[in-house]
Amino acid sequence: MRMRSVGETPSTASDQADGGDPLPRRHVVFAVVAIALFMASMDQTIVATALNAIQTDLSAELTWSGWTITVYSLGQIIAMPMAGKLGDHFGRKRVFLVGITVFTLASLACGFANNIYLLVVLRALQALGGGAFLPSATGIVADHFGRHRDRAVGMFTSIFPIGTIVGPILGGVLVTWLGWRAIFLVNVPIGVILFVLAAKLIAESPRREAGRIDFGGLGLLAVLMLSTMYGLTNLDLGLGSPWFVVPEVVAVLSAVVFVRHTMRHRAPFIPIRFLRGRSFAVMNVLNLLFGGAAIGFGALVPLYAEQRFHLDPLAAGTLLTARGAGMICVAALAVLALRRAGHRLPMAVGLTLMVVGLVAMAMPPAGVSGYMWLAVSAGLTGLGMGLSVPASNNAGLSLAPDQLSSLAGLRGMFRQSGAIIAVSVTTAVLANSANPAMTQAHAFVVLAALLLASVPLIFTIPDHRGAW
Numbered sequence: 106m107r108m109r110s111v112g113e114t115p116s117t118a119s120d121q122a123d124g125g126d127p128l129p130r131r132h133v134v135f136a137v138v139a140i141a142l143f144m145a146s147m148d149q150t151i152v153a154t155a156l157n158a159i160q161t162d163l164s165a166e167l168t169w170s171g172w173t174i175t176v177y178s179l180g181q182i183i184a185m186p187m188a189g190k191l192g193d194h195f196g197r198k199r200v201f202l203v204g205i206t207v208f209t210l211a212s213l214a215c216g217f218a219n220n221i222y223l224l225v226v227l228r229a230l231q232a233l234g235g236g237a238f239l240p241s242a243t244g245i246v247a248d249h250f251g252r253h254r255d256r257a258v259g260m261f262t263s264i265f266p267i268g269t270i271v272g273p274i275l276g277g278v279l280v281t282w283l284g285w286r287a288i289f290l291v292n293v294p295i296g297v298i299l300f301v302l303a304a305k306l307i308a309e310s311p312r313r314e315a316g317r318i319d320f321g322g323l324g325l326l327a328v329l330m331l332s333t334m335y336g337l338t339n340l341d342l343g344l345g346s347p348w349f350v351v352p353e354v355v356a357v358l359s360a361v362v363f364v365r366h367t368m369r370h371r372a373p374f375i376p377i378r379f380l381r382g383r384s385f386a387v388m389n390v391l392n393l394l395f396g397g398a399a400i401g402f403g404a405l406v407p408l409y410a411e412q413r414f415h416l417d418p419l420a421a422g423t424l425l426t427a428r429g430a431g432m433i434c435v436a437a438l439a440v441l442a443l444r445r446a447g448h449r450l451p452m453a454v455g456l457t458l459m460v461v462g463l464v465a466m467a468m469p470p471a472g473v474s475g476y477m478w479l480a481v482s483a484g485l486t487g488l489g490m491g492l493s494v495p496a497s498n499n500a501g502l503s504l505a506p507d508q509l510s511s512l513a514g515l516r517g518m519f520r521q522s523g524a525i526i527a528v529s530v531t532t533a534v535l536a537n538s539a540n541p542a543m544t545q546a547h548a549f550v551v552l553a554a555l556l557l558a559s560v561p562l563i564f565t566i567p568d569h570r571g572a573w
Contacts, residue, residue, distance in 0.1 A: 130306055131249040137302050138242035139264055141205060144292055145235035146268030147275070149177060152228075153404040154276035154422040155285035157411050162285065165221035167541070168338045171532035172225045174404045178521040179330050180232025183323055185517065186374060189240035190318045197248070198307045201241040202300060208234030209296025215289035231289075245307055270429035273407065277419030321366055322374030326518075329359040330525060337529040341537035379505075379515050387562045388501045389519050391452075394559050395497065396523025398459055398552050399490050403428060404524070405531060405545065406466070406483065413542035414475035427480045431487025432494070439495045447568040448500035455493025456556050456563070462486030463553040467546035500566055527552070 152159075152173050160170040192200040211231035218224035279287040336352030343349070367373040367380065379385045406428075407421035439451055462485030470478035501512050531548050538544040 131246075133302075134249050134306055135246055137299060137306060138201070138238070138245055140295065141201070141238045141299055141303075142242055142264045143268045143271075144208070144295060145181075145238050146265040147272035148231065148235060148292070149174075149400075150269045150272035150404065150425055151276035151288050152177070153425065154273055154407045154418045155280050155288055156405075156408045158280050158285040158418070159221070159224070163219075163221045163224070167536045168341070168529075168532045169221045169225065171405075171528045172221075172334065172338070173228050175334055175525040175528045176225050176229045177232040177235075178400070178524050179327070179334070180229045181236035182330070182518050182521050183327055184233045184236025185240055187318060187323065188237035189244075192241045192244055196309055197241040197244040198303070198309055200237055201245060201307065202303055204234045204237030204241065205296055205300045205303060206234070207231075207237070209293055209300070212289045212292035212296065216286045216293075248308065267429075270426045270433075273422030273425035274419070277407075277417075277422030280418040317372050319370055319372060319374040322363065322370065325359050325363040325366060326374065329356050329363060330522065332356040332359060334525060334529045337526075337533050340530070340533035375515055375518070379512070382504075384504050384566050387566050388497075388504070389515070391497065391559060391562060392501075392516050392519035393523040393526075394552075394556055395456075395493070396520030397527035398463065398523075398556055399486070400520060400524035401527025402463070402531070402549065402552055403486075404528060406479075409466075409542060409545045410475075410479055413546065414479065416476060420476055424476075424479050424483045428483040428487035428490070431484040432491040433487075435488050435491035436495060439492050443496060443499055448496045448503070448566070449563050449568045451492045451496035452500065452563045453560050455489040455491070455496065456560055458489030458492065459486045460489075460553045460557045462489060463549045463556070467549040467553075503567065 156167075156170050156173070159165065159173065160167055163170075188200055188204065208231055211227050211234060215224060215227045215231060218227055275291075276288050279285075279291065332352040332355040336349050336356065339346060339348035339352070364377075364380070367375055367377050380389070403425060406424050407418065410416045410421040410424055411418065439455075442451065462482045465485065466479060466482040473481075498516065501516055505512055531545065534548065535541040535544055
């Protein structure tokens with residue numbers, strides 16, 4: 106089956122998605138969408154190395170500097186489900202191109218932001234563009250690879266860890282030699298090239314009637330998370346301050362309305378059974394805590410290394426690389442062992458290793474340099490993540506194999522929410538601390554204790570072995 110370089114008809118693309126012959130130029134198309142995913146994943150960690158520089162240059166409070174990380178997570182939570190539905194309705198290529206445009210323009214504007222509040226708003230826009238990449242890219246690859254789409258889509262799982270490894274290193278280099286603005290401006294030429302290649306090479310996908318988008322649920326979730334974040338940002342004013350109390354009351358009311366909305370809506374953003382079933386509830390708690398430890402506190406590790414051990418941004422950024430390397434080293438073996446070991450054992454061992462790594466990170470170096478001590482500690486948390494992530498992902502998906510997309514979205518939402526809460530609370534406490542470095546060390550211990558307390562919950566979920 107042949108096609109014109111750009112002029113693929115909708116019917117032909119549909120045949121490919123249904124398992125037909127792969128299309129020409131599919132490997133080039135895969136490279137284009139993979140680079141987009143790489144940029145989006147890299148921007149989750151690249152800013153971590155620049156927090157100190159952003160705070161100093163923009164004369165910003167640490168709480169608001171932390172928003173550059175948390176608002177990116179929130180934007181992706183909102184963008185991903187919307188992009189999937191819009192891609193079905195308007196065509197995946199169009200949504201992908203819009204995502205590239207928004208991400209690139211927002212990156213350019215971030216590079217010239219002159220105050221922290223504008224930077225936070227622009228980071229939210231950047232996240233909306235980046236969040237549109239994954240759903241549309243998955244559909245584009247499925248269209249172009251036909252019957253081989255399962256292998257191609259499966260390769261996406263290796264892109265995000267690589268992005269999180271490269272991000273801190275690149276961020277450290279750019280911040281050290283060019284300043285923090287360069288971490289955003291570097292996306293601009295890449296985005297322009299990607300737009301041109303995508304417009305020329307990606308075939309049009311068929312448009313079809315998409316399911317209703319639960320805008321109400323997404324809006325309530327956004328209000329819930331934003332009000333929670335804003336209240337925590339003002340935590341240093343005291344628990345009785347209206348700047349803390351009012352946003353948190355709004356958050357509680359939004360949560361109540363969100364649950365009621367979910368119970369009544371025909372096609373809710375999150376099916377209600379994924380919120381109130383016991384096994385689902387356990388997985389949600391585990392994902393929330395995992396997100397706080399792996400995504401949230403991980404993003405603050407470079408700041409901790411700079412403040413306590415006086416490392417430069419490049420050296421501090423490589424600590425996240427050590428964590429990512431540890432994760433990749435064991436993740437492939439963990440996947441192979443799942444069918445024999447089940448879900449519980451890898452999750453329990455993985456979380457325990459993360460606990461050990463977090464506690465070690467908070468302790469003084471034992472006869473080695475501060476950098477080496479932190480690198481080993483970060484590597485331990487990476488090993489724990491590599492063991493627990495595949496098992497946790499499969500444990501959740503095995504609860505409802507017919508709802509894979511919804512469960513993947515739910516998992517991402519709780520993990521990103523955990524990251525948002527962890528960063529928001531920690532930066533609020535650090536901003537009012539006389540010794541921020543030691544305060545963050547104590548926060549590592551507190552989170553380690555929460556993770557350790559959650560380990561018994563693992564043994565309440567079904568321990569699935571074999572294919573599902």
